[in-house]
Amino acid sequence: MSQKIITISREYGSGGRLIGQRVAQKLGVAFYDKELIRMAARESGYSLDFIEENEELSSGSFLYSLATGGAYPFQNYTGDHMSPQDKLYILQNKVIKDIAQRGPCVIVGRCADYILKEWKDSVHIFIHGSKESKLKRVIDEYGIDPSDAEKEIRRKDKRRAAHYKHYTDREWGQAGYYHMTLDSGFFGVERCAEIIIQTVKI
Amino acid sequence: MSQKIITISREYGSGGRLIGQRVAQKLGVAFYDKELIRMAARESGYSLDFIEENEELSSGSFLYSLATGGAYPFQNYTGDHMSPQDKLYILQNKVIKDIAQRGPCVIVGRCADYILKEWKDSVHIFIHGSKESKLKRVIDEYGIDPSDAEKEIRRKDKRRAAHYKHYTDREWGQAGYYHMTLDSGFFGVERCAEIIIQTVKI
Numbered sequence: 001m002s003q004k005i006i007t008i009s010r011e012y013g014s015g016g017r018l019i020g021q022r023v024a025q026k027l028g029v030a031f032y033d034k035e036l037i038r039m040a041a042r043e044s045g046y047s048l049d050f051i052e053e054n055e056e057l058s059s060g061s062f063l064y065s066l067a068t069g070g071a072y073p074f075q076n077y078t079g080d081h082m083s084p085q086d087k088l089y090i091l092q093n094k095v096i097k098d099i100a101q102r103g104p105c106v107i108v109g110r111c112a113d114y115i116l117k118e119w120k121d122s123v124h125i126f127i128h129g130s131k132e133s134k135l136k137r138v139i140d141e142y143g144i145d146p147s148d149a150e151k152e153i154r155r156k157d158k159r160r161a162a163h164y165k166h167y168t169d170r171e172w173g174q175a176g177y178y179h180m181t182l183d184s185g186f187f188g189v190e191r192c193a194e195i196i197i198q199t200v201k202i
Numbered sequence: 203m204s205q206k207i208i209t210i211s212r213e214y215g216s217g218g219r220l221i222g223q224r225v226a227q228k229l230g231v232a233f234y235d236k237e238l239i240r241m242a243a244r245e246s247g248y249s250l251d252f253i254e255e256n257e258e259l260s261s262g263s264f265l266y267s268l269a270t271g272g273a274y275p276f277q278n279y280t281g282d283h284m285s286p287q288d289k290l291y292i293l294q295n296k297v298i299k300d301i302a303q304r305g306p307c308v309i310v311g312r313c314a315d316y317i318l319k320e321w322k323d324s325v326h327i328f329i330h331g332s333k334e335s336k337l338k339r340v341i342d343e344y345g346i347d348p349s350d351a352e353k354e355i356r357r358k359d360k361r362r363a364a365h366y367k368h369y370t371d372r373e374w375g376q377a378g379y380y381h382m383t384l385d386s387g388f389f390g391v392e393r394c395a396e397i398i399i400q401t402v403k404i
Contacts, residue, residue, distance in 0.1 A: 123388075128378050173377050176330050179385040180397075181377035186325075191404055195382075198400045202393055 004104040005122035006200065007112040009164075009178070012156035013134030013142070015189045016127035020108040022193035027200070030105040039095045089167055113178065114168040123200060126173060126181040127192065133185030206306040207324035208402065209314040211366075211380070214358035215336030215344070217391045218329035222310040224395035229402070232307040234298075241297045291369055315380065316370040325402060328375060328383040329394065335387030 006023060010016020017033055024031035082090075089111075096115045099105060100122070107116075113124035129137075134153055138144040144152050161172040170177055180199060182192045208225060212218020219235055226233035284292075291313075298317045301307060302324070309318075315326035331339075336355055340346040346354050363374040377383055382401060384394045 126377055175328055175375050175377045175380070175383035176385075178377070178383070179388045181380070181383040183378075183381040186381045187401075194404050195397075195401050198404070199389075199397050202396050202400070 005100050005116060005119060006106045006196065007116060007122065007124045008106065008108045008127060009113050009125070009172070010108065010127040011129060011134065011153075011173070012160065013138040013153050014127045014129040014184045015137055015192075016184065017108050018189050019127055019184065019192045019196070020106045022189065023196050024106040026193065026197055027104070027106075030099070030103070031108075032099060032105060033108040036092055036095055036099075036107070036110055039099075111164060111167050114164075114170065123179045124177070125196060126175075126178040127184050128173060128181065129183060130185035207302050207318060207321060208308045208398065209318060209324065209326045210308065210310045210329060211315050211327070211374070212310070212329040213331060213336065213355075213375070214362065215340040215355050216329045216331040216386045217339055217394075218386065219310050220391050221329055221386065221394045221398070222308045224391065225398050226308040228395065228399055229306070229308075232301070232305070233310075234301060234307060235310040238294055238297055238301075238309070238312055241301075313366060313369050316366075316372065325381045326379070327398060328377075328380040329386050330375060330383065331385060332387035 006020070008016050008020040008023075010019075020033070021031055092110050093115050096107060096110060096112050099107070100116055100119055113126075116122045117124070131150075131153075135149050138149050138153060139146050164170060164172040173181075175181055180196075182195060184192050187195065208222070210218050210222040210225075212221075222235070223233055294312050295317050298309060298312060298314050301309070302318055302321055315328075318324045319326070333352075333355075337351050340351050340355060341348050366372060366374040372379055375383075382398075384397060386394050389397065
């Protein structure tokens with residue numbers, strides 16, 4: 001195929017992770033998502049629990065630093081006293097570049113689009129969806145309580161946007177940062193996977 | 203094909219119009235761009251010159267009204283004294299809905315994605331490109347003076363964004379508003395056309 005590394009960024013509930021899995025499966029290439037966290041854990045010597053906890057809190061850290069007036073652009077930060085979240089980002093950055101070198105794969109989330117933005121033979125995709133389609137998915141498939149679903153989608157996406165902004169200084173979901181974006185509410189998971197496969201094959 | 207109406211919104215210099223032409227040609231369907239203005243002119247009784255002049259100025263009108271404190275959300279405007287630009291928008295709105303009813307086609311620009319947002323069997327696409335790829339196109343293909351090219355791209359896109367915001371209250375180029383967005387600097391014009399054709403065929 002033309003592009004060997006496919007990164008997928010996605011709104012919560014858009015089915016982007018599932019689309020990534022389908023694409024990897026059909027192309028017969030490796031798939032990375034949570035696995036990246038485990039790999040970072042192994043490299044770091046931190047426990048998996050510690051890493052998962054800190055990854056979840058990374059945007060909280062940024063919001064906290066904003067609130068306390070201590071925000072800094074991560075890209076220019078040269079201080080010695082990095083937060084656990086920032087250390088984790090750097091570990092994941094290293095792990096993502098390592099696995100990109102190993103061969104064709106699909107990577108979901110973890111700012112991989114930004115980390116590999118200069119990577120030859122990579123294509124960066126963003127998956128979004130209508131509110132209705134995301135609500136249906138998080139209730140039916142993720143088992144979120146219907147009365148909490150809308151709030152949970154907002155909370156997760158706010159964190160993802162803040163996390164992305166913190167580490168990339170980019171606006172999450174702006175078309176200009178991705179080679180392709182797809183509406184999974186419109187196309188559905190299977191058709192999105194098929195479009196991506198066709199695209200990397202053309 | 204699954205989607206009968208394809209709308210294409212595009213950054214200046216992204217080659218979006220050319221991609222739309224290729225798609226229409228290969229699918230054997232009608233293509234509308236400037237033609238829409240002529241159709242609106244015929245319906246309105248205004249001269250073509252008058253219409254072209256006012257279309258170009260439509261975002262200027264909005265900026266002017268902002269500057270003078272007279273801005274109003276177009277969607278909620280019920281006043282009798284509409285500007286020529288707003289009258290033209292309403293004419294184009296009518297013309298776009300008329301041609302959508304006639305059968306499969308590709309429509310470039312003119313807020314057609316918003317006007318046909320509830321239209322069954324329509325797919326809405328946004329084409330963007332890297333600064334380098336757009337500079338190359340406007341200099342080599344549109345004949346813009348190299349020393350003016352960057353400024354001209356900024357000026358045109360600022361107008362398009364303001365025009366779109368004025369008539370739709372949406373942010374131009376935000377992935378969430380389109381079913382698909384493509385980076386023509388990355389894929390190139392021919393591959394973008396091929397991706398769109400494959401997508402409407404899947």
